[in-house]
Amino acid sequence: MAHDPKTLQAAMVAAVPDLELTYKPMFGGILAYAGGKPVASLSDVGLALKLTGPDHAALLGLPxxxxxxxxxxxxxxxxxxxxxxxxxxxxxxxxxxxxxxAQAAAKAPARKAKKT
Incomplete structure (x- = not known):
């Protein structure tokens, strides 16, 4: 089923009014950031959350x-x-x-700036 990134963004905004997220268009979709670090990809394939460790495994375990x-x-x-x-x-x-x-993003190390 194809998803609309703007509809997914509205679902996130409604679900987390207490969390300061920024949204930026990326490659036909939207990337959500918390504290300047990516937390979610919103695209025609759906809403994908960026997780690691046990939380990543737990989400993958959901039907x-x-x-x-x-x-x-x-x-x-x-x-x-x-x-x-x-x-x-x-x-x-x-x-x-x-x-x-968002908690996983906060713990992630900052990306190193690319040298020009």
């Missing part, structure tokens, strides 16, 4: 969750997981998962 893959010829993500459609309709549950992604 309908799977690693993000933008297309059949594209690589499978090691850190982004597509949330099941049922989670999009459950704001309290989605809130918990977005908060986990």
């Amino acid at each position: 309908g969750a799977k690693p993000l893959q933008y297309g059949p010829d594209q690589p499978v993500s090691k850190t982004y997981t597509l949330v099941p459609d049922g989670l999009l309709a459950d704001p309290p549950a989605l809130r918990d998962w977005v908060h986990k992604a």
